[in-house]
Amino acid sequence: MKVMIVGGGGREHAIAMSIAKSSKVEKIYCLPGNAGIEEVAECAPIGPMEFEKIRDFAKEKGIDLAVIGMDDPLVGGLTDVLEEAGIRTFGPRKNAAILEGSKAFSKDLMKKYHIPTAAYENFDNADEALAYLETANYPIVLKADGLALGKGVLICNSFEEAKEGVKEIMLDKKFGASGNTMVVEEFMTGREVSVLSFVDGKTVKTMTSAQDHKRAKDGDEGLNTGGMGTFSPSPFYTEEIAKYCEEYIFQPTVDAMRAEGREFKGIIFFGLMLTEDGPKVLEYNARFGDPEAQVVLPRMKTDIIDVMEACIDGTLDQVNLEFEDNAAVCVVLASDGYPVAYEKGIPITGFENFKGKDGYYCFHAGTKKTEDGTIVTNGGRVLGITAKGKDLKEARANAYKATEWISFANKYMRHDIGKAIDEA
Ligand code: AMP
Ligand code: GLY
Secondary structure, three states, X not given: OEEEEEEOXXXXXXXXXXXXXXXXXXXXXXXXXXXXXXXXXXXXOOOXXXXXXXXXXXXXXXXXXXXXXXXXXXHHOHHHHHHHOOOOEEOOOHHHHHHHHOHHHHHHHHHHOOOOEOOEEEEOOXXXXXXXXXXXXXXXXXXXXXXXXXXXXXXXXXXXXXXXXXXXXHHOOOOHHHHOOEEEEEOOOOEEEEEEEEEEOOOEEXXXXXXXXXXXXXXXXXXXXXXXXXXXXXXXXXXXXXXXXXXXXXXXXXXXXXXXXXXXXEEEEEEEEEEOOEEEEEEEEOOXXXXXXXXXXXXXXXOHHHHHHHHHHOOHHHOOOOEOOOEEEEEEEXXXXXXXXXXXXXXXXXXXXXXXXXXXXXXXXXXXXXXXOOEEEOOOEEEEXXXXXXXXXXXXXXXXXXXXXXXXXXXEOOOOOOHHHHHO
């Protein structure tokens, strides 16, 4: 079968590598892809929001299955466009991707269906938001309603900070139309865990858990990023917690979407916080996490094509979803200055060190091949170095060892990915 992947980051590289392992797949295309994805897929320079070009490409190549990795095209309705053209597509339709696309929608859904989450109010008027914030308890969390590259969340310690936040989100529109509506949410504390799941409209099957590190600097300092590293599984996500989440969060979310006439097929990524009052939903995403996919997918034993097809066909209850009984850690190599300003086009060396090394992966996030064949940096997050181990400590040591195999002039990474493992 011929598969087309839409996206071009570390997540899509991990998806492409998983798909390439399937015996059913003869050819993979990736739009636009990157220098690493090129090793397993034919890449074409079509952007993720160029829906008509993507559809025409898929028709021309006779694509049997399209897999959409990124949030923007899903929220924008690429699945609907491809399905209308008769192309089987893995990823929720527009009316279901709203679960990620609108935080106000997802909060209202959770409230209506009694799914545990932080208390909140939605505002589409800045004056009303300010009046509310004047008498609120601090810290408090402000969230732009729509997609904002993971950056539309502000934690405010005082009314002064909140005023500044309202200005940024609702008045200055720092996150564009995403800030037309704003969610004001109770500040929660606890450990975070990412649970990704496959969903076929009615059945939900969770993957092994993971934990991200969103801040740019060691000790969870610095700005929020797309994610600086991950480990899987999370030792804090116990069987007991998993059971609670299945009963009160995962299945209820899938059932709620169906009840609303927004049947969800694809990936639901549950961003959870393990609070003193039990697990609560921080956010939903309608796709694999990045860099969660880079630690979860290398540990998946089941053929990913079988699972994706079962999601489309509504037969996920018949799939036995299995993961290896080991661990993985991913350390992101970024360009110094990310997530603010950084140089691009810097040559990267050392890729050959990964050749023939089982259990080690060099996922490309922001890379590009120049005309003379040199691979150069082309983004803030450049590479995701993943290693497996028999347990988390071994995986972490292996991943950090492998980060030394790669060199580029402004290479930056966090040195404390997986520090929480020591507290488990
Ligand atoms: P989100 O994009 O909604 O996951 O938010 C990004 C990050 O902000 C989360 O991973 C948390 O670290 C933090 N965050 C979001 N909502 C809250 C909250 N209600 N309380 C505390 N931290 C939060
Ligand atoms: N790593 C968090 C995300 O993909 O949203």
